Amino acid sequence: MWPWEHLAVGYVAYSVYSRVRYDEPPGGAEALLLALGTQLPDLVDKPLAWTFGVLPSGTSVAHSVFVAAAFVPTVMLLARRAGVPRWGTALAFGHVSHLPGDVLYPLLTKGELPFSILLWPVVVGPTSEPQGFLFEFRTLFAAFVEFLATPRGQFYLGLELALLLTALVAWIVDGAPVLSDVVSAVRPRRASD
DSSP, X not given: OOHHHHHHHHHHHHHHHHHHHTSSOOOHHHHHHHHHHHHHHHHHHHIIIIISOOSSSSSSGGGOHHHHHHHHHHHHHHHHHTTOHHHHHHHHHHHHHHHHHHHHHHHHHHXXXXXXXXXXXXXXXXXXXXXXXXXXXXXXXXXXXXXXXXXXXXXXXXXXXXXXXXXXXXXXXXXOTTHHHHHHHHHHHHHHO
């Protein structure tokens, strides 16, 4: 999945969770930590694999359910001890929401279900020599654009646009967390100037 897709999936799911669990939309700090969590596996694995060659692939360590099984309770415990349990929940929720997205994306685009990417180090997926982050990104993005020209790609694009619109509407209905916090923080300073 692309970063904006991970963010949209994570936000929609967490918005629903927050309204069911806490009876209110996510706050700014939660939304920010959720956004970080939705990107975290790629922020760890992709540079370490594509740029530095330390990991076998761009979907390995931070995409592993075994790592998530340690990460989630650790984050939750630390946040609870810091007195901000919802922050830990948001970060962990974002991280966990990323994993099925990277399994479902190949199903929608190629008709494949690569569960093996979630099983590092028990199962190590395909490896490649690092060619640099920008090279890998350009290669994947070019393939994505080419895919969008196919009938399956056009169907996928329709689903993606629906997902992004749903996330945008949820974010607006939730009061535009993060943005509304920034606006509120800036507005009083302008009034006092």
